[in-house]
Amino acid sequence: MAELKQLTKRSENYSQWYNDLVVKADLAEQSAVRGCMVIKPYGYAIWEKIQRQLDDMFKATGHENAYFPLLIPKSFLSREAEHVEGFAKECAVVTHYRLKTNEDKTGVTVDPAAKLEEELIIRPTSETIIWNTYKNWIHSYRDLPILVNQWANVMRWEMRTRPFLRTSEFLWQEGHTAHATRQEAEEEAQRMLHVYADFAENYMAVPVIKGVKSATERFAGALDTYTIEAMMQDGKALQSGTSHFLGQNFAKAFDVQFTDKDGKNDYVWATSWGVSTRLMGALIMVHSDDNGLVLPPKLAPIQVVIVPIYKNEEQLSAIDARVAPIIEKLRNMGISVKYDNADNKRPGFKFADYELRGVPVRLVLGARDLENGTMEVMRRDTLEKETVAIEGIEDYVRQLLDDIQKNIFQKALTQRNGWCKTVDTWEEFKVEIEKGGFILAHWDGTPETEERIKDETKATIRCVPFDDDNYPACVMDKEPGVDMLTGKPSARRVLFARSY
RNA sequence: CGGGAUGUAGCGCAGUUGGUAGCGCAUCUGGUUUGGGACCAGAGGGUCGCACGUUCGAGUCGUGUCAUCCCGACCA
Numbered sequence: 001m002a003e004l005k006q007l008t009k010r011s012e013n014y015s016q017w018y019n020d021l022v023v024k025a026d027l028a029e030q031s032a033v034r035g036c037m038v039i040k041p042y043g044y045a046i047w048e049k050i051q052r053q054l055d056d057m058f059k060a061t062g063h064e065n066a067y068f069p070l071l072i073p074k075s076f077l078s079r080e081a082e083h084v085e086g087f088a089k090e091c092a093v094v095t096h097y098r099l100k101t102n103e104d105k106t107g108v109t110v111d112p113a114a115k116l117e118e119e120l121i122i123r124p125t126s127e128t129i130i131w132n133t134y135k136n137w138i139h140s141y142r143d144l145p146i147l148v149n150q151w152a153n154v155m156r157w158e159m160r161t162r163p164f165l166r167t168s169e170f171l172w173q174e175g176h177t178a179h180a181t182r183q184e185a186e187e188e189a190q191r192m193l194h195v196y197a198d199f200a201e202n203y204m205a206v207p208v209i210k211g212v213k214s215a216t217e218r219f220a221g222a223l224d225t226y227t228i229e230a231m232m233q234d235g236k237a238l239q240s241g242t243s244h245f246l247g248q249n250f251a252k253a254f255d256v257q258f259t260d261k262d263g264k265n266d267y268v269w270a271t272s273w274g275v276s277t278r279l280m281g282a283l284i285m286v287h288s289d290d291n292g293l294v295l296p297p298k299l300a301p302i303q304v305v306i307v308p309i310y311k312n313e314e315q316l317s318a319i320d321a322r323v324a325p326i327i328e329k330l331r332n333m334g335i336s337v338k339y340d341n342a343d344n345k346r347p348g349f350k351f352a353d354y355e356l357r358g359v360p361v362r363l364v365l366g367a368r369d370l371e372n373g374t375m376e377v378m379r380r381d382t383l384e385k386e387t388v389a390i391e392g393i394e395d396y397v398r399q400l401l402d403d404i405q406k407n408i409f410q411k412a413l414t415q416r417n418g419w420c421k422t423v424d425t426w427e428e429f430k431v432e433i434e435k436g437g438f439i440l441a442h443w444d445g446t447p448e449t450e451e452r453i454k455d456e457t458k459a460t461i462r463c464v465p466f467d468d469d470n471y472p473a474c475v476m477d478k479e480p481g482v483d484m485l486t487g488k489p490s491a492r493r494v495l496f497a498r499s500y
Numbered sequence: 501c502g503g504g505a506u507g508u509a510g511c512g513c514a515g516u517u518g519g520u521a522g523c524g525c526a527u528c529u530g531g532u533u534u535g536g537g538a539c540c541a542g543a544g545g546g547u548c549g550c551a552c553g554u555u556c557g558a559g560u561c562g563u564g565u566c567a568u569c570c571c572g573a574c575c576a
Binding site: 013015016019030034086089090125154156158159160165166170172219238239240241242274275276277278307309310311343345346347348349350351352353355364366367368369376458500 | 501533534535536537538567568569570571572573574575576
């Protein structure tokens, strides 16, 4: 009880509330290694659902999976100038390949004799090692395009870490494609951004704003970075996925040329795109309430939990028998069901526990229901309970799951749209940014102004939004104007926010 | 790397002017319970982050050190 109460103090410190939720909902815990995270079975089950769905979507757009080494020779990283610049400060480095036992047997030390001639970097991202490989794969236009994705872990030695949002080591997928033309590569980068947006909205039930990053916010080594930006319940934005048009930068750095139909040589055009376990951070922060996690049915490891209520063995076996065919039917419909008839926890405890873990639907069957031929159905998103006839309950549940999926998206969308506002003056901007949310304002397009705004308000340009009929009108406002700070001309409003 | 805070049982904490370790939750045993986080009785669990110092005596005082968290800078 005391544990649950702590969760209700969300307003005091959102960050702390979030950390509590991650731990209490049994998703993850801190590891012995600084800034790393142990993903526990329940948390990992959610990640597996995310993985499986994204993987299907990648395959449907013609991509294949492959795997590249964890360790990258230091010299690879420095081939692309901007790329090193962006990652050098956060790399873990392998310098030796052997330990030896101390002479007094008190432990082990690094064997100085086993120093590597060239240090190895634990990948912060795999562009360099992949492009070094692509050099050997690509000779002719017939070898293109290459559409490869990798599921992997990467490591970035960040100064400040947060579970799921920014851990030193994280799981992700990174797509790396090579194309014969600029246009094809640009289309690929856009296509994958839309795949991400589709996934975020239709599976995670997290509404996002698609757009292009400003030059300062761009990926190190990219010509353009496209992003999906989500809004958390506390008014801070979260960059949830990115897709990069890399131009010929990496092809030039790793000398990857191909011969076209006319026999002429040219550098190939590249993209890369990735989403990480950070998506789980978004999932948690967008939907959760004071009772814990709220998972969208499409990504919930357990979609339906059934809890029996009984006073003795006979009653339990009667319930077991009544529940068995329901479980079977639900499973045949592709619904994941857990029947929790464990005798070592009381019903009230189970109710609270499955709510904490975000299970979308709970069915309860007791002696009373057995007599009436009913079950109690509770939906996690609204916490509403109703009593429903057992006859045909499987279809009812199927319908309810769809309904919950739609409802939590709608709820998040309404909230997100409520966070969008237009601001015209600098004074107003400084006031509004304190309240959180997305702010649409005019910007003169220079990095200097962007920097000033960031320094004074901690707000960054999240993106220049793409067209989408579903966005609120203020996001779609493309009228020119003047910069709120400098008064210089602005082509259109851009999206500002404070972010994680 | 700067500012602030905290390190005492698995978790959350208390510990008085320095006197040899305590509470709640969790765990284990037995019993009664079971429609919203059960109750009773009993039990187990600690080099008080680490090191050095002051003292007859340190969880408590001093110095150093390490770690974690929060707020910044940095980032998916």
